[in-house]
Amino acid sequence: MVERRAEHAVKFFYSHLFWHNPGVRDLFPVSSEDMERQRDRLFAALTHVISRFDDDTIGPYLHDLGRDHRKFLVRPEHYAVVGSSLLAALAATSGSAWTPKVEKAWTEAYQVIADAMLAGADASEDPPWWDAEVVRHLQYGQDIGVLTLRPHAPFPYLPGQYTSVSSERVPRTWRTYSIGNAPRPDGTVDLHVSRIDRGRLSTALVRETQPGDVLRLGAAGGALTFRRSDRPVSLIAAGTGWAPIRALLEELADRPPDQDVRLFVVARDGAHLYDRPLIDAYGTSCGWLDVTYITPAPGRHRNEATERLATALSNRGLWPDQDVYLSGPVQFIDETARLLEELGARPARLFHDVVPSGGRGHDQPDRPLGFGEWFLNRPEPHWLNPSARAPKEY
Ligand code: HEM
Known part of the structure; x- marks a missing residue:
């Protein structure tokens, strides 16, 4: 009623x-x-x-x-x-x-x-939040920012997890972003932020935030963490969904796996693979890693990237044996998971942060947070910005 x-x-x-x-x-x-x-x-x-x-x-x-x-x-x-x-x-x-x-x-x-x-x-023995100073801000085009933060106290998390973030610039508003790196000796964390139209916090983070700003981080959460097994692994990322996959890749590179790892990176066009130099370096130095980039044909709509991904996934096969880690916009995850199941992937071995269909996740492009957020209809996240160029460093 x-x-x-x-x-x-x-x-x-x-x-x-x-x-x-x-x-x-x-x-x-x-x-x-x-x-x-x-x-x-x-x-x-x-x-x-x-x-x-x-x-x-x-x-x-x-x-x-x-x-x-x-x-x-x-x-x-x-x-x-x-x-x-x-x-x-x-x-x-x-x-x-x-x-x-x-x-x-x-x-x-x-x-x-x-x-x-x-x-x-x-x-809880954790602090209510962690203050973290921005030490670097890379901006890719108008809508993608990678912020490196140095938390004032040790900030515990696992590769693949996300955190919620708040900035004085938009008081009392908290949104979630994936952490784009495995834990580092210096404790710094990278947040990959995709700006959402009318999203006040994401706009402030991508366009206004500068080194020296102090942000607040909530406790890390999320289940897109790596399960060690002897099965081959596929990592599939779209847009800033690349962030947790990058963290998983760093973890893998640290303790190189015996099995093969296939990485599929999807972007709305070739200019918007903002971390491509790093991915190429992994592809060259890690014998166990096979990298496939997926972008639409020049001048074609970004949805064509999804079609090309479908073709690439169909061609690669061996899905029943794979552990698959998926990260990207909610709709992308839904569609790709469905396709993989049709191709024989085992639902219990498809890992992503769960979103029930029908609800849109939270205000970020990465993945959802809690039950309450399932009910939110947020604008479709940007994949990547068409005018992205080389990173701009502040
Ligand atoms: C008792 C049951 C409650 C439930 C199930 C509940 C649930 C939630 C959920 C799911 C969120 C979003 C989580 C997030 O963004 O991290 C949230 C946010 C929030 N809740 Fe609660 N809550 C409860 C009680 C309260 C109480 C007692 C207060 C105090 C006034 C409160 C104040 C807030 C505030 C200020 C936010 C954040 C607003 C924002 O991010 O925009 N909640 N709550």
Whole structure:
């Protein structure tokens, strides 16, 4: 019943929350555009978690979510006020279906969620976020930036994971970006950022951020990490989905594998393979690596890259034996995974950060974050920018 009137429920929820607790508004993004997005995100997450209550993955998810909410400056007492506003919104939207029994069930369910999140926040030994100084900013054309950051404290992550990022330039807005390198001795991390039209944070990161700026990083997350096995490996990347694949490749190069590794790098045209020199160097120096670049024919639409990828994947074969790591825009992952399964790849050996179809991921081109973000309809990410040239260094 509430889903059918979701927009009304969401507006009710936030109006109720901010009217009764004006200070809580300060925790949320300043811009009304970002706030619109957040309306979907938080409320959808609350209702979605409740609807999946019996799922085994919910416990760990809530634990991490609570840990991560510390970076939004959420304090324990906020859980009660969010709970009252949620219940008020549900009551107002459910009409006669809101019986004492239903109210009791929702109250208890919310309490279980809040307790799990609070326990996650309490148990964490990590800081709420990591301050990290920008030490280098490479810009490729108008829309791609690779930022090298030096976290002030050790920042733990595995190759292939992502982090959430926030900048003073767009206060209280957090978006996720993949980390484009395996851990380095100097602790620096590279973020590959693709600018989204009307995406205030991605625009600030690609076009305005400079060395010396300090960004905030949330705890690393994501499951696109390398599974050592004796099976051959295929890595398939599109756009800035190259970032986690590059991190995996660095990990492989560090402990060269016995099996063959095939790398497919897809871009909207040859000028936009922004890391091509590095990929070429890997191709030359690593005997176990076979590199294929996929771009549309000159002057053809970028979708043709996907068609060419389909042809290349069909020609290469041996898919039933492969462990396949996929990274790129959501639609690209969906389509490529489907094709690979048709070609015989085993679904259990196709690794990517999971996105249910029907929902668009988060505001970034790389991959989704949490349940709430599945509900967001964000603009289609850029693959790569047509006017990209040699990197510009600041
Ligand atoms: C109790 C259940 C709650 C659930 C299931 C929930 C869920 C979520 C999810 C999934 C996100 C997006 C995650 C991300 O961007 O990293 C989020 C963001 C956020 N939540 Fe919660 N949340 C809960 C409670 C609260 C409470 C009590 C507050 C305090 C007011 C709060 C404030 C925020 C803020 C400020 C954001 C970030 C806004 C942004 O990035 O635009 N949440 N929440």
